[in-house]
Amino acid sequence: MIRFLLAAACALALWSPIALAQAPYADFDDAPAEQPEGAAAQAAWRSWSARSATALAETGRARELAFAALLRGLADADPEGPAAGSAQPVAPDGDASAWRRDAAERAGNDALANALLAYGADEATRLRAAQRWLGADPQNLAPLLVRGGSVDALLADARVANRFDLGMLEQVRWMQAALLRTPPTPGERAALADADEFVPAEHAAITAMGLWAAVAFPALEPLMRGCDVDAAGENATRARDCRHVASLMANTSDTQLGRMLGLALLERLASTQAERADVQARRRIFDWRMLQWGRASATLPRDGAAQFARLLADPSVRTEADLIARALQEAGVPSEPPAGWQPPG
Numbered sequence: 001m002i003r004f005l006l007a008a009a010c011a012l013a014l015w016s017p018i019a020l021a022q023a024p025y026a027d028f029d030d031a032p033a034e035q036p037e038g039a040a041a042q043a044a045w046r047s048w049s050a051r052s053a054t055a056l057a058e059t060g061r062a063r064e065l066a067f068a069a070l071l072r073g074l075a076d077a078d079p080e081g082p083a084a085g086s087a088q089p090v091a092p093d094g095d096a097s098a099w100r101r102d103a104a105e106r107a108g109n110d111a112l113a114n115a116l117l118a119y120g121a122d123e124a125t126r127l128r129a130a131q132r133w134l135g136a137d138p139q140n141l142a143p144l145l146v147r148g149g150s151v152d153a154l155l156a157d158a159r160v161a162n163r164f165d166l167g168m169l170e171q172v173r174w175m176q177a178a179l180l181r182t183p184p185t186p187g188e189r190a191a192l193a194d195a196d197e198f199v200p201a202e203h204a205a206i207t208a209m210g211l212w213a214a215v216a217f218p219a220l221e222p223l224m225r226g227c228d229v230d231a232a233g234e235n236a237t238r239a240r241d242c243r244h245v246a247s248l249m250a251n252t253s254d255t256q257l258g259r260m261l262g263l264a265l266l267e268r269l270a271s272t273q274a275e276r277a278d279v280q281a282r283r284r285i286f287d288w289r290m291l292q293w294g295r296a297s298a299t300l301p302r303d304g305a306a307q308f309a310r311l312l313a314d315p316s317v318r319t320e321a322d323l324i325a326r327a328l329q330e331a332g333v334p335s336e337p338p339a340g341w342q343p344p345g
Contacts, residue, residue: 044184044191049075052182057099065103066116067178072096073120074211100125109136112171118146119215141248142166145218151226155241163252164262168212168320173312175208176201202305205312217257224261229268243269250282254319260286288337291344293324296331 049071057068073096100117104125107113109132117129130147137143141161144154180200189198227242246269249262263283270276297304307330311323328335 038191040191041194044188046075048182048184048188048192052179053096053099055182056178057095060102060106062103062106062108062110062113063116063174064178065099066107066113066120067175069096069100069103070116070120070211070215072099074214104128107132111136112167112174115143115146115167115171115216118143137165139163140165141245142218145220145223148219148222151222152238154223155226155238155245158245158248159241161245161248164248164258165252165254166216166258168216168255169312169318169323171216172205172208172212175211176204176312179204179207196302199302199306199309201313202302202309205309206305209308217255220261224265227265227269239269254321256286256290256320256324259321284341284343285336287343288341289324289328289335292331292333293327296327296333299331 053068053071053075056064056071059065076096100121103113103117104121107117107129111133114129114133114136118126118133121129127147130143134140134143134147139160139162141158141164144157144161145164148154183200184192184198184203192198192203223245226238227246242265246262246265249258250266251259251262253259253262260283263279263286267276267279267283270279297307300307304327307327308323311317311326314326317323317326325335
C-alpha cells in the first residue's frame, strides 16, 4: 500500500527533488523505484478518491471544496502520459471546476483553504488565493513563492519576510483527517493494502503526504536562475536580496526540500572559501540525516508507516526536521555523521 501511494505521488508530479525530500521511505541517494501495480489498485484508488471528493464537496466548506477539487484532478490524471513520470490530466472536470469556484468565494483569509486552492487551480484563482494567503501571513516567504511573478518583484517583496513556512504538516494533518471521513470499501482496502495490513490512520497519513508532495511545492526555477552567481554577482542589491531569501530557506523552512534548496543557493552565492565550507558542512549533516531516516524507516514494519502516523499526530512535531529528529532518536542514530563521513555517490 505505502509503496503504491508513494509511487503514485511521484508519478503525479514530474519527478523532482520533491519526491526525494518528502518521501520518508526512500533512501536519500536513490530515486524512488517504480512499483508495478495492478489494475485493481489503480481502480481502488480512483473509486475511493472520487467518493472522498464528492463527500467533502457536499459539506460546502471552503477547505473541503478546495481539497475535493484537488482530489478529483489527481484521480483523473493519466499516469501513462507521454513524458516519463508526468501526469496528463483529462478534460477539465465540471464538478471540480464548480467546487473550486465555490471554494474561492468562501475561502476568505483561511490560509489552509487558500493554499489548497493555489495548488490545483487555474492561473487567476491561484494568484488570488496566494495573495489572500500572503495577506493573512505577510512575513511568510511561502505564499510569495506560490504567487510567483518576476524575480525582481519577488525579491523586493521578500525583504520583509522572516521565514519560509509552507505549513506542510498542518496541511497533511488536515488532509489525513478529511480522508478518514470516507473509509475505503472492503474491496478497495484489499486492493490498496496489497497483502499488507490495512490501517486506516496510516493509509490516510501516507496518502495525504503523497498528495501534498505531488502538488504543494512552488516552482523555484525562476528564483534559482535569477539568483545564479552570474545573474546576481554584478548587482549588489539583487545579491543581497538573494542571500536573504537563501538564508530564510536554509534556516527556517518547515520542509527538508526548502532547506536543501536554500543551502544550494547559499553555496552558489558564497563569496569566500569560508562561506562555502560552512554551507558544505551543513549540507553534509543534512545528507546524513536524510539518508539515515530513509534507512531506519525501511527496517520498520510497513516501511515505517505506523511511526510516521504517530509522529504526524504529535503537535510538538511542527516541521519535517522535527519529525526526522524524532525518528532518528527512536532508531538510536546520532544526529550528526561520524568524522570523515561523506554521502554516497
